[in-house]
Amino acid sequence: RKTKPQEKRLSQSLRKLFAAALAPLILISTANAASISYFPKRIISLSPSATEDLFSIGAGKQVIAVDDNSNFPNSAPKSKLSSFNPSAEAIAKYRPDFVVIQASATKSAAVVKQLRDLKIKVFIENTPTDLTGLYGELNALGVATGHTSNSAKLISEIKKARSNAILKAANKGATFYHELDNTLYSATSSTFIGKLYADFGLKKIADGAAKADDGGYPQLQNEYIIASNPNYIFLADGDFGETPSKISSRIGWGQIDAVKNQKIYILPTDISSRWGPRIADFYKLVANALS
Numbered sequence: 001r002k003t004k005p006q007e008k009r010l011s012q013s014l015r016k017l018f019a020a021a022l023a024p025l026i027l028i029s030t031a032n033a034a035s036i037s038y039f040p041k042r043i044i045s046l047s048p049s050a051t052e053d054l055f056s057i058g059a060g061k062q063v064i065a066v067d068d069n070s071n072f073p074n075s076a077p078k079s080k081l082s083s084f085n086p087s088a089e090a091i092a093k094y095r096p097d098f099v100v101i102q103a104s105a106t107k108s109a110a111v112v113k114q115l116r117d118l119k120i121k122v123f124i125e126n127t128p129t130d131l132t133g134l135y136g137e138l139n140a141l142g143v144a145t146g147h148t149s150n151s152a153k154l155i156s157e158i159k160k161a162r163s164n165a166i167l168k169a170a171n172k173g174a175t176f177y178h179e180l181d182n183t184l185y186s187a188t189s190s191t192f193i194g195k196l197y198a199d200f201g202l203k204k205i206a207d208g209a210a211k212a213d214d215g216g217y218p219q220l221q222n223e224y225i226i227a228s229n230p231n232y233i234f235l236a237d238g239d240f241g242e243t244p245s246k247i248s249s250r251i252g253w254g255q256i257d258a259v260k261n262q263k264i265y266i267l268p269t270d271i272s273s274r275w276g277p278r279i280a281d282f283y284k285l286v287a288n289a290l291s
Helices: 005-021 030-034 048-056 088-092 108-117 131-145 148-169 192-198 205-209 222-228 244-248 269-273 279-290
Strands: 043-046 063-066 098-102 121-125 175-179 232-235 264-266
Touching (some): 043 048, 048 063, 098 108, 108 121, 148 279, 175 205
Parallel strands (some): 043 098
């Protein structure tokens, strides 16, 4: 059928979006990005977050393999491919036409170059620092895989979940401790997860212990946490055996308000450590805890 003028304008708009606004996320030339004539049929995702994104926007059937850490959804075709230490040779054996790779992966630049030399399109995933970055990734993947309407719908759903959660449980002034593991690593306001908590008006005790070289993830001292006396404790290490009961039994922690008032909550590790569609679930979980 003939292309309607408005559809043509939309197509041009999407291509410009893909080529310009989202260019930092994608390692293909602007010219190639603007002249994509087909959608990938053999996608490899070397990022747990991207895997969730792809399946959530309806591109799951195009995915032929995911890395060894991509555990959601269960239907994702898990492989032995590594997201941390990718191998261009191992990736090429799958004959992909589109690969998502993390910018922080070992020797990622060299692997990307090898894949480009093989004429394989590569999507470089940079860890987003805020929700705008998450929405940008979802938009880019939607454009690249032919699922723009689904990605737009998903973004709308995340925004709605966020708004509803904030309306339900904004708690300005309360303090909290977010535990990454039982060696007391936490996250500051500069991190992606830290900024999500900020939407509720919560103050992070980790901010006071931040150092220039910790990347936003300082290791706190037991005495510091006790002295900070957080009103809430959120455990991202519950999947690894930490429980409210274990927290309460730590030496000196019984005097912390969050412990005394039983305000200790377990967050699924994946949900609180990945940027993707389940961020909506994170907002709901925190809102339920606060309310």
